[in-house]
Amino acid sequence: TMWTDIGANLADTSFNSDLQAVLDRAKAAGVDEIVITGSCLDSNARAAEIAARDDGLYYTTGVHPHHAAAYDDQMHATLQTQMSAPSVIAAGECGLDYFRDIAPRAQQGHAFKQQLELAQDRALPVFLHQRDAHDDFLAILDPFLASIPRAVAHCFTAGERELRAYLERDLYIGITGWICDERRGQHLLELIRLIPDDRLMIETDAPYLLPRTLRPKPKTRRNEPAWLPEVGRVVAQARGVSIESLAETTRTNARRFFALNDD
Numbered sequence: 001t002m003w004t005d006i007g008a009n010l011a012d013t014s015f016n017s018d019l020q021a022v023l024d025r026a027k028a029a030g031v032d033e034i035v036i037t038g039s040c041l042d043s044n045a046r047a048a049e050i051a052a053r054d055d056g057l058y059y060t061t062g063v064h065p066h067h068a069a070a071y072d073d074q075m076h077a078t079l080q081t082q083m084s085a086p087s088v089i090a091a092g093e094c095g096l097d098y099f100r101d102i103a104p105r106a107q108q109g110h111a112f113k114q115q116l117e118l119a120q121d122r123a124l125p126v127f128l129h130q131r132d133a134h135d136d137f138l139a140i141l142d143p144f145l146a147s148i149p150r151a152v153a154h155c156f157t158a159g160e161r162e163l164r165a166y167l168e169r170d171l172y173i174g175i176t177g178w179i180c181d182e183r184r185g186q187h188l189l190e191l192i193r194l195i196p197d198d199r200l201m202i203e204t205d206a207p208y209l210l211p212r213t214l215r216p217k218p219k220t221r222r223n224e225p226a227w228l229p230e231v232g233r234v235v236a237q238a239r240g241v242s243i244e245s246l247a248e249t250t251r252t253n254a255r256r257f258f259a260l261n262d263d
Helices: 019-028 041-051 065-070 073-083 105-122 134-144 160-168 186-194 225-239 243-257
Strands: 003-008 031-036 057-061 088-097 126-131 151-153 172-175 200-202
Touching: 003 200, 003 225, 003 243, 019 031, 019 225, 031 041, 031 225, 031 243, 041 057, 041 073, 057 073, 065 088, 065 105, 073 088, 073 105, 088 105, 088 134, 105 126, 105 134, 126 134, 134 160, 160 172, 160 186, 186 225, 200 225, 200 243, 225 243
Parallel strands: 003 031, 031 057, 057 088, 088 126, 126 151, 151 172, 172 200
Antiparallel strands: none
């Protein structure tokens, strides 16, 4: 069974010392396609560097809302250059985060809109982040939906209202190990049945969101792409399908979403 992880933060410093071992473990677990998430100018550059190592590695380029306070004309110009690289497969991670509220909301909105414009110019699919900001998020996103090829609500953790709004807009939905969390992810076990087969993708969001259902429990709390099949197992069970068919469906969707077959 072969898997595609649509979101792993491998540029994160927690992977600096053993990145090759992490990539080898992923391959051994059947996770042979990984999309590395870019979230700031530094991680975009690092993600590009890592993705160049191997055929199955790809990367996105964007500025996460947590970094939006620094989003000025200079950052925009650098981002535009980074996003113009032919190897970039999506714009993002970008969006709004009112849960942590690290950057002022007006600046988050500005950075989000600017990145949607870049995605539109480059005809790139968009890798989206939204937390506790649903209405503002849609208000900014909606005018762009007709002119960007595809969009995914990455690391979906919200409720039925949000899910239905995204599906109505034809968004893809990225599910992480949040669904394996008995404390806060239980609602996703029900909601996941509402996602059509052709809109579902899965991701680890490593090093975050280690699946809490893993047995035996890993020695470290750092998540890595090798644990994607556990997310897949829980999702398959909740949807009442085989693990093999879930792996195939989510991989097909990822390849379509990121245009990975076009090489």
